[in-house]
Amino acid sequence: MHLPVQLSILHADQHDEVAELLHRSLVNWYETRLGEGHRFGASSAGFRLFPELYAALDPGEAICATDANGKVRGVCFVHSRETHVSIGIVATDPDFSGRGVARRMMEMAVDRGRAQRKPVRLVSSVMNLDSFSLYTRLGFVPGSLFQDIEIFIPDTGLIYPPPAGVDKIRRASNTEAGRLADLEFKLQHIRREKDYAFFLNNISGDWQVWVYENEAAELCGFMVCNQNSDWNMIGPGTALDAQVAEALVWKSLDHRRGKTTVILVPCSATSLVSALYAWGGRNIELHVAQSTEPFDSTSGVTFPTFLPESA
Ligand SMILES: CC(C)(COP(=O)(O)OP(=O)(O)OC[C@H]1O[C@@H](n2cnc3c(N)ncnc32)[C@H](O)[C@@H]1OP(=O)(O)O)[C@@H](O)C(=O)NCCC(=O)NCCS
Incomplete structure (x- = not known):
């Protein structure tokens, strides 16, 4: 009723x-x-x-x-x-x-x-059949699968040395929202410049945005982190390949010393998943991207979050 x-x-x-x-x-x-x-x-x-x-x-x-x-x-x-x-x-x-x-x-x-x-998009828990069913009954189509990996970073930092490329990461400037949005569009075929402008303007003071540039100063990836004490996830982020992704994750985690952090990693990013296991990461949930339109083929590595939801 x-x-x-x-x-x-x-x-x-x-x-x-x-x-x-x-x-x-x-x-x-x-x-x-x-x-x-x-x-x-x-x-x-x-x-x-x-x-x-x-x-x-x-x-x-x-x-x-x-x-x-x-x-x-x-x-x-x-x-x-x-x-x-x-x-x-x-x-x-x-x-x-x-x-x-x-x-x-x-x-x-x-x-x-x-x-x-x-299209309407979201990220849905695979362990929650009520919400999974709610969305698929409305015509949503499941796409990529993500592992929610939880990891604690000691006060002294990760004992593992920085992976290749960490030296190419810097803080984003507040004029780079368009660049970030363009990279995500190129790799993942979604665009949301407003979100990136919001993070970079950082009115709440909670946001940190890391960018990875190659020797030619081309943007290869970025990771957004919310430092609010009530929030323990990193992302959204996008990377050109697994090596850039690992460097961005390492850098972001290193700035969360003494904290437990959750990151959604595509199950297909096997080398990054292995690195996170080696650093002490544990799976706590599984999520799947869903859309009202079938997903087309994307490239690179993407890191969704729930605040704001990004898929
Ligand atoms: C998930 C949640 C939002 C569902 O809310 P709800 O108001 O109870 O859901 P509704 O009654 O509107 O709809 C559920 C639909 O899923 C269907 N459904 C539920 N379980 C199902 C199953 N195992 N197989 C098939 N269909 C199923 C129901 O039949 C219903 O569809 P219908 O209205 O077409 O018959 C609610 O359980 C909740 O708040 N959970 C905690 C928060 C949460 O986990 N949110 C989702 C993560 S974002």
Whole structure:
């Protein structure tokens, strides 16, 4: 039976409610299905990052579902880019689950993609059959598979020496958003200059962007890192090949000493996966890219993240 919810655009005065909803739905789902609710900590406070970041980057795009009393029962972050529409985290209040709330929010998001004549893309957990099924029932097609690798970097840094090419990495300047977007378009066929301008302008002070250039000063890769203490992932990033990818990952991890970090690595990037295992990395999840249009063949190595969602 479908419960009556109303869909509307998320507003700033609902951010606390959304943080609480995200935390509660994730803890509930991972605890009841996998016994791993502890992954998301005891407090919802850190989850304010999601509505706050999306409101700063894409004001007026996030969808929420409210009940008859105006209480938020579902949320779906939407993010329109030059080449596609991207979906961020989707969550339904556990008391309202299985009643079509997420499907209705997602249908609204897919309609936006259709209106803009763009594919809709996302990254979905392979361990979460509810969300996997939600998306594939709506016509999403699975593409590349990613390993979520968790790694702790000691205060003294990795004991492994820097791989070749680390000396070619520098901090990006705030005029390079177009270059980063062009490289991603060339390799991965998606473009999102607005995101890169947002990271490089760095109003929150949380963002670091590393770029790798070859001897001819050509851009070969980049990695974005969010240093906020409530966020433990690195990415998004893109690299021309496995060697550039390994150097960028090493450099980014070296700047996260004393912290546990999660990175999504394509399962096909076998040499990088082996390096991460050697450095102490452990698989904690698997994700798959999904799109409403079949994926065409891409090149290079890509590192998606969930904040902002990037696929
Ligand atoms: C995943 C989640 C958002 C689903 O929300 P929901 O409101 O319960 O989902 P809905 O009821 O709208 O839709 C679920 C759909 O998947 C289908 N479905 C679920 N499990 C399925 C399965 N094993 N096989 C086939 N279909 C399945 C349901 O039939 C339904 O489709 P229908 O409406 O066409 O019948 C919710 O479980 C949640 O918030 N989980 C925690 C947060 C999370 O993991 N989010 C996803 C990561 S981004």
